[in-house]
Amino acid sequence: MHRLLITGAAGGLGRVMREKLRPLAEIIRLSDIADLGDAAPHEEIMPCDLGDEAAVLKLVEGCDGIVHLGGVSVEQTFDKILNGNIKGVYNLYEAARAHGMPRIVFASSNHTIGFYRQDEYLTPDMPMKPDGLYGVSKCFGEAMASLYHSKFGQETAIVRIGSCFAEPVNHRMLSTWMSHDDFADLIRRCFLVPRLGCPIVWGVSDNDGKWWDNSAASFLGWKPKANSESFREGLDARMTPPAADHPNAIWQGGMFTLDPIHKD
Incomplete structure (x- = not known):
């Protein structure tokens, strides 16, 4: 690609992908409402509030691909989620439509299905069961991606990210x-595959105890290499596994299932 846009580039995952996605494009356009620091020679810095339709339209102009990590990433008040995750997604898809429909990797979340139990093995076509307003906003984003694909042919990889950190905590x-390496490789495959469509992809490494079936996304040629089992012994040494009646042992969304509906 000539120019790749990364939204949410100042966030934890955005900072990592800023470096790991460097080989994908000649220019990486970075956007966030938070400080992004100085631009490297191959970078463009474009601060943008995703709720600002005109600003998002300008942000997407000239981009050949979009990795959408922007928006609120935790449970928050509805107004905050509304601006970044609902208005922002609408603005992004309208801007993409106006500028030739560059392929999008949309960072969805396991919190779209957080109220499934951990003893249930999920396929992407199973009904959503969000565990909070944040999860609902990601359900909305997935619906927007589906709508724009059906109506206009906009291609999007909907990646339901599990827990993308240096290691399990x-x-x-x-x-x-x-x-991080598996996620970067997944993004690369989403842009390299000749025809993407609008698949839901479970964003998870090759863990022994994973809850999600990714066989429907095998056409991407993505083969995650990491396995969380290498961290189990260290986790066991640092902490006790949750009790059987704890949300982290019952629900796929874990503690998000206990979050209240925030009013302030």
């Missing part, structure tokens, strides 16, 4: 963890 993440 609790026992629930032994099932949901995706390594």
